[in-house]
Amino acid sequence: MPQRSSPGKKDSDLAKLRIAVFASGRGSNLEAILRAIDRGRLDACVCAVISNRATAGALQIASRRRIPAYHLSQKQFPDQESFDAEVLSVLRKHDTNFIALAGYLKKLSPTIVRAYPNRILNIHPALLPAFGGKGMYGHHVHEAVLAYGCKVTGVTVHIVTEEYDAGPPVIQRCVEVRDDDTPETLAARVLRVEHRVYPQALQYFAEGRVRVEGRLVRILPAPEGR
Numbered sequence: 605m606p607q608r609s610s611p612g613k614k615d616s617d618l619a620k621l622r623i624a625v626f627a628s629g630r631g632s633n634l635e636a637i638l639r640a641i642d643r644g645r646l647d648a649c650v651c652a653v654i655s656n657r658a659t660a661g662a663l664q665i666a667s668r669r670r671i672p673a674y675h676l677s678q679k680q681f682p683d684q685e686s687f688d689a690e691v692l693s694v695l696r697k698h699d700t701n702f703i704a705l706a707g708y709l710k711k712l713s714p715t716i717v718r719a720y721p722n723r724i725l726n727i728h729p730a731l732l733p734a735f736g737g738k739g740m741y742g743h744h745v746h747e748a749v750l751a752y753g754c755k756v757t758g759v760t761v762h763i764v765t766e767e768y769d770a771g772p773p774v775i776q777r778c779v780e781v782r783d784d785d786t787p788e789t790l791a792a793r794v795l796r797v798e799h800r801v802y803p804q805a806l807q808y809f810a811e812g813r814v815r816v817e818g819r820l821v822r823i824l825p826a827p828e829g830r
């Protein structure tokens with residue numbers, strides 16, 4: 605679905621969640637967010653997609669839907685400051701007021717994190733703080749869960765802070781680990797849950813129902829009639 609670009613914006617568009625999605629890979633969570641918007645389950649728009657990898661599926665998904673798509677890699681810039689300045693300028697250009705990391709394999713710098721306090725989410729395919737941190741991404745997470753012999757794993761959507769995978773959780777959901785699971789079967793079961801909970805967590809923000817009290821993220825009740 606083509607999305608509104610900056611010129612000709614209405615005030616109502618500026619008030620709602622304008623999400624920039626950062627993704628390094630295939631982009632199935634981006635797709636799930638877009639589908640939730642299409643189906644009226646998420647009151648937001650994806651105003652830009654940024655990837656550090658030129659070949660990321662997420663960039664193709666964005667282009668197909670005519671969402672502004674950017675390949676921005678630190679390697680294209682002489683230093684962190686100039687990279688951050690470009691990222692912030694892209695975010696501002698699209699009136700971004702929220703960031704969703706969806707399989708983005710780079711750590712955001714403190715400059716970016718501070719520009720969007722409590723307005724950046726990440727999704728992690730395990731129950732943090734277990735199986736998180738450096739090197740814990742993609743199949744590594746599910747391999748480690750199986751190697752430990754866990755009976756449950758899950759999904760964490762959390763607020764991004766300056767420390768990797770350490771911000772307070774917004775939603776956590778358990779996923780059963782079966783005796784005959786392989787990293788692939790487990791990843792697929794976890795991914796189905798990711799696709800449900802990421803739009804849900806974003807919708808809490810869209811509805812203004814999120815209160816951050818230290819490490820506790822409180823979700824206020826939905827208004828009457830919803």
Ligand code: GRF
Pocket residue numbers: 627628629630631632633634706707708727728729742795798
């Ligand atoms: C997901 O498993 C997510 O939890 C993790 O990276 C993966 C991204 O998958 N952070 P996709 O690109 O959204 O399909």
